Amino acid sequence: MEAGEGHGMSCELVFFRKAWENELKAFVLDESQMDYVFLPAKALDVLNDEFCFSVVILWEDVPVGFFVLHFSEEVSLFTDHEYAVFLRAFSINQKHQGKGYAKAALNQLQNFMQTHFPQISEVVLTVNENNVPAQRLYEESGFSYVGKNKQGRSGMELGMHILLKR
Numbered sequence: 001m002e003a004g005e006g007h008g009m010s011c012e013l014v015f016f017r018k019a020w021e022n023e024l025k026a027f028v029l030d031e032s033q034m035d036y037v038f039l040p041a042k043a044l045d046v047l048n049d050e051f052c053f054s055v056v057i058l059w060e061d062v063p064v065g066f067f068v069l070h071f072s073e074e075v076s077l078f079t080d081h082e083y084a085v086f087l088r089a090f091s092i093n094q095k096h097q098g099k100g101y102a103k104a105a106l107n108q109l110q111n112f113m114q115t116h117f118p119q120i121s122e123v124v125l126t127v128n129e130n131n132v133p134a135q136r137l138y139e140e141s142g143f144s145y146v147g148k149n150k151q152g153r154s155g156m157e158l159g160m161h162i163l164l165k166r
Contacts (some may be wrong), residue, residue, distance in 0.1 A: 011104035016044070016054035020063045024056065027066065027093040032084050036128045036135040036154060040066040043089035055112070057092070057105040064096040065105055069117070075124050078159035084122040085113075090134075106141035113164050121164055125152065126157035135160075 016024075024040040038046065044054060047068045057065030067090040075084045087109075092102050113120055125143065127134045135158070143160040150157050 010060075011101060011108055012058045013055050013105060013108050014058055015116075016056055016066075020056055023063050024066055027091065029094055030097075033131075035093075036091040036131045036134065037091050039091065040089070043068050044083060046127075047088060053116075057101060059096070059099075059101055059104075063151045064099075065090070065092040065099045066107075067091070071130075073134055078124045078126075078146050079122055079161060081122045082121050084124050084161075085117065085120050085127040087123050090125070101140060102137055106143075108138070108142075109162075112165055114166075118166075119159060121166060122161055123164065124159060124161045126152065126159055128152060128154055132153075 027040050027068050027129065029039060047070055051071040053069040055069060056063050056066050068088045070086040070088050075086050113123065125138065127138060138160050143162045146159040146161050148159040
């Protein structure tokens with residue numbers, strides 16, 4: 001049984017709260033992951049305007065992961081949908097990796113979007129072509145490759161998306 005299933009435990013997606021800032025800024029990733037993703041500390045600095053919504057992945061009220069929903073014009077490079085949002089800086093703190101939290105969080109994305117952003121019909125993300133574990137995770141969570149790429153800070157990034165039920 002994966003962490004995201006049974007036992008009465010649950011994964012919850014919630015908007016960032018200042019109370020979690022120190023814990024999020026203490027997140028660590030494996031060195032091999034550092035080329036592919038912003039740590040929450042950097043994302044909270046860089047992706048911090050009225051078009052960015054920081055989301056914390058809680059497991060039993062403990063912040064185990066993080067991502068940002070970014071309403072950016074750049075999303076139009078990957079989709080023609082008018083109501084699309086970028087998912088950026090998705091990470092699970094290293095000490096919590098391998099427990100199913102990433103998959104549980106992505107499985108909650110549909111409900112979270114319907115509750116907080118009901119007008120959005122598509123979530124887009126980019127993943128480095130060399131980051132095969134992340135590609136596999138996103139595919140298993142319903143994302144598919146859109147056939148469009150862009151040059152990223154660490155190589156070619158593949159555009160992936162998921163259409164949301166309305």
